[in-house]
Amino acid sequence: SHLTFCSLVWGFACKSKIDSLFACQKRGIRAVMPGYVNFFYKDGVLPAHTKPAFKQHNILTVHGIIARNTLILIRKIYNFPESLPKSVREIIACDAPTLR
Numbered sequence: 627s628h629l630t631f632c633s634l635v636w637g638f639a640c641k642s643k644i645d646s647l648f649a650c651q652k653r654g655i656r657a658v659m660p661g662y663v664n665f666f667y668k669d670g671v672l673p674a675h676t677k678p679a680f681k682q683h684n685i686l687t688v689h690g691i692i693a694r695n696t697l698i699l700i701r702k703i704y705n706f707p708e709s710l711p712k713s714v715r716e717i718i719a720c721d722a723p724t725l726r
Contacts, residue, residue, distance in 0.1 A: 629647070629651070629688055629691050630691055630695065633691050633692050633695045634692075634695055634696065634699060637691075637692035637695070637696070638692075644688060644689070644692070647688045648687060648688045648689065651687065651688055652676045655676045655679050655680065655685070656674065656676060659676075659679050661674070703718060
């Protein structure tokens with residue numbers, strides 16, 4: 627997915643930017659899923675909720691993608707520090723407190 631590309635970089639942008647991406651993602655779900663209304667208050671009909679479609683098709687939301695990739699990075703830092711790029715290892719202090 628295009629949303630996973632560099633999500634650790636752009637994922638911590640201001641909330642309004644992330645929410646606009648999420649709105650675009652929901653609009654996309656409504657466009658491709660049968661039975662979903664892809665307009666806003668047309669003829670008095672509300673757009674359909676997309677949460678069931680995300681769950682049914684196991685699609686992560688933008689917020690879920692950011693959280694998942696952040697947790698993967700933290701796991702790599704904690705368990706496999708030698709696999710990280712040298713520039714990232716230098717940023718993280720060797721004497722940083724750990725949970726072990």
